[in-house]
Amino acid sequence: MRLPLRGGHRRDVGGAEDPAAPGASTMPRVLFPLLIIAITIVIDIATPSTAQVAPLLVAAPVVAAATLSVRTTAAFSAVVLGLTVALNVYHDVWGQLSSDMTLASACAVGIASIVGAAIRQQRETELRQVRSVAGAAQRALLRPLPPRIDRLALHSVYLAAEAEAQIGGDLYEALPTPYGARVLIGDVRGKGLPAVGVSAVLTGCFREAAYREPTIGEVAGRLEETALREIARDDPSEAYSERFTTALLVEIPPDEPVARIVHLGHPEPLLIDGATVTSHMPDRPGLPIGLGGLVGTLPVPQTIAFRPGERLLLYTDGFIEARNENGVYFPLAASVARHAEGALADLVTALRRDLLRHAGRQLADDAALVVIERLPSTPPPL
Secondary structure, three states: OEEEOHHHOEEEEOOOOOOOOOOOOOHHHHHHHHHHHHHHHHHHHHOOHHHOOHHHHHHHHHHHHHHOOHHHHHHHHHHHHHHHHHHHHHOOOOOOHHHHHHHHHHHHHHHHHHHHHHHHHHHHHHHHHHHHHHHHHHHHHOOOOOOEEOOEEEEEEEEEOOOOOOOEEEEEEEEEEOOEEEEEEEEEEEEHHHHHHHHHHHHHHHHHHHHHOOOHHHHHHHHHHHHHHHHHHHOOOOOOOOOOEEEEEEEEOOOOOEEEEEEEEOOOOEEEEOOEEEEOOOOOOEOOEOOHHHOOOOOOOEEEEOOOOOEEEEEOHHHOOOEOOOOOEOOHHHHHHHHOOOOHHHHHHHHHHHHHHHOOOOOOOOEEEEEEEEOOOOOOOO
């Protein structure tokens, strides 16, 4: 299921269609139990009555119960019961003990299949409701990024994992501020609504602090204070915990060809200059948000050159920890290099496609990506 967002930004929920979702095609799922019935009838007619092949018909409603509706499962159960009677008459065993046992088995399995289908259908309905609520919460949190901030172009993509309703805590935001564009990307440890709650708190804090704090390092300090306050509110006895958030904070001043980056335990950004892709490891990496109190000082921003025409790619670990069937990680840098010289939207689309193709369209973790391009300065009028 794909949800288009304004400005070319995309948020994808999972990598494949939910077969249990309303409106999903039922024909492929109906064919399998029909095939079981057809094969069983052919074999039963072609063999002597002593072979007792008719009991295999009960496999059809069992298979139907796993994927089809209660009504369709009941229809298969009734068909199997009728065919069982017909085959017993055909073989002239009607009224014998073996015939009665076969009919009793068909009735029992049919009823059990109907009950199983009802339980499964109820669970799927509840799961769809949970997914809908959780997805709405995350869509409200991850607002579409502005396509332009001053002389910067931005594009992003978010892909949710397939793990039932366990949405993750990936977050991003980009804001125009008096100090230039300020961008946040992060990954809250854990999944589900608790992770989304932490994302909401940190994103709200960033939206306020980005406008007020004069340096990007002080913005990081505000995020750390907020995280520690949330941890203390939930468990006052917990000084440090596993409830942390890795993040990158980026400040891009409009009048300098540089970017100032604060690394908080997050994967390093990639700088794209034409077809050249460079990974920028931090000189002095900071601890993840929620653990900064262990060092007691503000993180130090790292300044890198960021000239017109260059692009800065920020991402969460879902883009580098996705594996294929052989356990090989997704080669993000190599994929970026292949598509680096295309348009910004084309680059993001290609990276999304390559990731899903590599992972077999089944992501184990959420993946978010933001690409920022510094546009050339407008030439002065003649």
